[in-house]
Amino acid sequence: MSKTYKIAVFAGDGIGPEVTREALKVLDITAEMAGFKVDCKHFPHGSEHYLETGELLPDEVLEEVRGMDAVYLGAIGDPRVEVGLVERAVIAGLRFNLDLFVNLRPIRLMADKFCPLKGKTSKDVDFVVVRENTEDAYAGIGGILKKGTPNEVAMQQMVYTRHGVERVVRYAYETARKRDRQKKLLLVDKANAIRAQDIWTRTFAEVGEEFPDIEQDHAYVDAACMWMIKNPESFDTVVTTNLFGDIITDLGAVLQGGMGVAASGNINPGQVSLFEPIHGSAPKYKGQNVSCPIAAIAAVYMMLHELGEISSASKIEHAIEKVLNREDVNSVSASSGVSTDEWGDRVIEALRQL
Ligand code: IPM
Ligand code: MN
Numbered sequence: 001m002s003k004t005y006k007i008a009v010f011a012g013d014g015i016g017p018e019v020t021r022e023a024l025k026v027l028d029i030t031a032e033m034a035g036f037k038v039d040c041k042h043f044p045h046g047s048e049h050y051l052e053t054g055e056l057l058p059d060e061v062l063e064e065v066r067g068m069d070a071v072y073l074g075a076i077g078d079p080r081v082e083v084g085l086v087e088r089a090v091i092a093g094l095r096f097n098l099d100l101f102v103n104l105r106p107i108r109l110m111a112d113k114f115c116p117l118k119g120k121t122s123k124d125v126d127f128v129v130v131r132e133n134t135e136d137a138y139a140g141i142g143g144i145l146k147k148g149t150p151n152e153v154a155m156q157q158m159v160y161t162r163h164g165v166e167r168v169v170r171y172a173y174e175t176a177r178k179r180d181r182q183k184k185l186l187l188v189d190k191a192n193a194i195r196a197q198d199i200w201t202r203t204f205a206e207v208g209e210e211f212p213d214i215e216q217d218h219a220y221v222d223a224a225c226m227w228m229i230k231n232p233e234s235f236d237t238v239v240t241t242n243l244f245g246d247i248i249t250d251l252g253a254v255l256q257g258g259m260g261v262a263a264s265g266n267i268n269p270g271q272v273s274l275f276e277p278i279h280g281s282a283p284k285y286k287g288q289n290v291s292c293p294i295a296a297i298a299a300v301y302m303m304l305h306e307l308g309e310i311s312s313a314s315k316i317e318h319a320i321e322k323v324l325n326r327e328d329v330n331s332v333s334a335s336s337g338v339s340t341d342e343w344g345d346r347v348i349e350a351l352r353q354l
Helices: 016-034 047-053 059-066 085-097 162-179 195-208 221-230 242-255 294-306 310-324 340-353
Strands: 004-012 037-042 070-075 102-108 126-132 142-145 153-156 184-189 215-220 237-240 263-267 273-277
Touching: 004 016, 004 085, 016 037, 016 070, 016 294, 016 310, 016 340, 047 085, 059 085, 070 085, 070 294, 085 273, 102 162, 102 242, 126 162, 126 242, 162 184, 162 195, 162 237, 184 195, 184 221, 184 242, 195 215, 215 221, 221 237, 221 242, 237 242, 263 294, 273 294, 294 310, 294 340, 310 340
Parallel strands: 004 037, 004 070, 070 273, 126 237, 184 215, 184 237
Antiparallel strands: 102 126, 102 263, 142 153, 263 273
């Protein structure tokens, strides 16, 4: 009997459903080629569902998802709803409730022509960011007092626990070891200004003793942004806080060609994990069939990799690489001239030719 993977799908808002459609199309063909099965259950949760029903992410859904093999998410966000409400409930809700403490964001340039940096090629942009995913300013400790008055007070706490920092730092050292490239782990923080981040400095050094084969490096986040542009080839594996990881991976997405190609895995090793493109819901392109689904398709290969379907994962990765290197492909933006479904078809065509 072939293996069946149960996947919870939250296609979400804006361009989410159309890029998810293409991602699942590629997943289906890959499964057929490799001889495993996928059983996708679609969940409607997102802004539309919230506007219709007032429901965000109920506990029963979380319970059901916990019993599945993986979660796939398209995009969440809709300008008709209060800023961040549904994103926090669904994306952050899944990250926190499933304790997906790693946000793995590979930054790999797959086609030289998409590099915005003068003189850099695919050889120079190939690193991975391990973003902490359950703490920091995202922990939800904070609020606003005396709102709208001259005495208004607004605050949001950056929360770091030894347990939370240690587990993600250890995962990052293991990642650097597995990559087996520069065998170097870079800690990105702002411990000079944010003294609470001293917990990162100390934990990084202490856990590092278990990894004598991995070189320890450090950069403050402002300098790290500069180095990412100046010398991306010096990066191998990066570990950082939730907020800084969010910010530097948008910068990283541009180095690899744009938001149209950047994918991520929200991971709790060995447990149900969630995979999604890094981009948002791009409401203005909703339903127009112009958005590039490559990032969404790349999230599928990250998912298959985590599920242990390593050879299928690398086939999709190679197919994407082939498609991006086609001479008639000049852009991965909404104005690329390649429609959303055509992108999916091209990846499938490349898969079949591998
Ligand atoms: C991301 C997004 C989210 C984040 C938002 C939508 C809450 O920007 O996944 O990078 O900040 O984590
Ligand atoms: Mn982000």
